[in-house]
Amino acid sequence: MTATLEVATLEVQHVDVELGGVSILRDISFDVRPGQTLGIVGPNGAGKTTILNVISAVVPTVKGQVLFKGRPLGQLRPHRVRDLGIGRSLQSTHYFHDMTVLNLVSLGSLRNTVWGALRFSDHRKLARRGEPSRAAEVLDLLGLTHYADRPLGELSTAVQKLVDMARALAVGTDLVLLDEPTSGVSGAERGVVTTALSKLRELGVTIVLIDHDPGFVMANCDQLMAMNFGEVLKIGNPREVMDSPEVRQSYLGDSQY
């Protein structure tokens, strides 16, 4: 093991979260190494989205810390986390329906200064001049280029999910957090999402993948973390985790409700 050289991209250490006085996460620890995909499975309400909320700094921790490339994220504000190269897709497709696909995917490259924001419109021009723009490349990669000028609300859920993934990838040069990329996507169109995800993995993007469908996550990750009731049940090799008695029990137990 070359442990001395290999810095994990993301380290979550003993994180506790409370929201509205209720304990949501307890002692969550895991790390994600560069180029790897960590899958997180667990029933609804297990706290999966909350973990991503902690990493993207929209939810505070009571205890523990998150290290990105060995440095604690500390008290950064959400847009500063984005600036570090952490991209995130959203579980819900209820947002940004008025915005065009290109605007949305470019949003990640928006500089939060007046001058920077005013020059933002140059994005399109960059592409026209043949200069590289990450937003345009990402759209191309995921086969979304011809949707560039369409408002998100006009597209099917599967395409909206792809756009959201593109938005995360445009920002997430170093880490991409995907929250339920297949939720709401019908069986026939799921393949499109899976294809997109494998493209990301082939590129060597570091990913945290959440989904309520254990089969989908298992097939698309290097490491798997199973959780329930805000706690980690087991973490490790996907197959072993899914086959372990405690995880099976939690899933069986759930199906009875």
Next chain:
Amino acid sequence: MTEQAELNSPPALPAAPAASDRPRLSPRRAGLLSPLGRRGTPARLFMIAALLAGGLWAGFGSPYINLIGQACVIFGIAALGQWMLVGGAGQIAISGGAFMGIGAFTAGLLANAGIENFFVILVVSAVVGFGVGLLSGIPGLRFRGLYLLLASLALQFIMQSISYQVQQKVSPAGLVVPPLTIGGKDFSFGTSFYWLVLVILVVIYALLAGLERTGVGVAWKALRESEVAAAMTGVDVTKWKLYAFAASGAITAIAGTLFAYSVGRADHESYTILVSISLLTMLFLGGSGSRIGALFGAVIITALPYFLQSEVSVWFQNAGLSFDWYTNNMSVINAGLFSAIFVIVILFEPEGIQGLLIKLETGIRSLFRHRSPKGAKGVES
């Protein structure tokens, strides 16, 4: 060291796959390329044409029509200022009247101090409006919805009280704003004032339209949709929200300054909560989702009282009825009328006139769609 560098460099994106390899997906809503163009375009074009026609009519019509046109344009600017905040950035505030008052009183106080250069007055008003707007955005960092509305209501009353005090001290009958001159040329006479304010409106409209295409507009749009989602996407919510309040304050203050020029003085009684309510009514009546809707609403709400006064009163007289009850209680009745319009719009057509027009358009489109062969639509990529 090299490994560290590798870790830091983003994964390169490979060349795009051939078009045939790309996933094929069909858009949910077909019919986007119907003979009427994109959805909503005809409605917009209709509104633009109507505003242009009205604008020319006011410029070349009778002095009375010109006077109405002036008011419509000035309130159009104020409505744009409010649109920027409410429609553009998704914040709610009921302090538009206060910001118009800030512009008017800045003009009055500067004139009182001997500064009469129009551009200086306009710029100072905009700067003061910007500054107060920035301050008024601070509650917006903590509150949303109803609480934010209440905070802005407080600002409205604070400004009313301050302007009352200032007026009592400086000039109880109202602060005099001298006739507008630019480089010795009188712009207070005939239709020249109308054309001047129209040019200012067009410039502000164009600036806002341009801004919408930049990252500033995109950040505001993201804010409007969802603050949390915007933050997670990398938008500095605090900063862009404050700028939205500030820019809105500046534009609304400019409208106030122009209004003070049009009536020749700044009087605290002209910038009450009723003005704020009518500004919001303009937005929602026209369609808060678009700038053009805000202008359309501004024209209707501003022109309505004139119409009631001149046209409807004639109808009443012809019918042998008295119309004095309206003329004697105009401001109160108007306020009630605007509030009623506001409630009706919110209840029955939250998208305003623009929404109605789009519905009409959708109806016409469905006629076209039934005639076109089925296979011709929904083909993509």
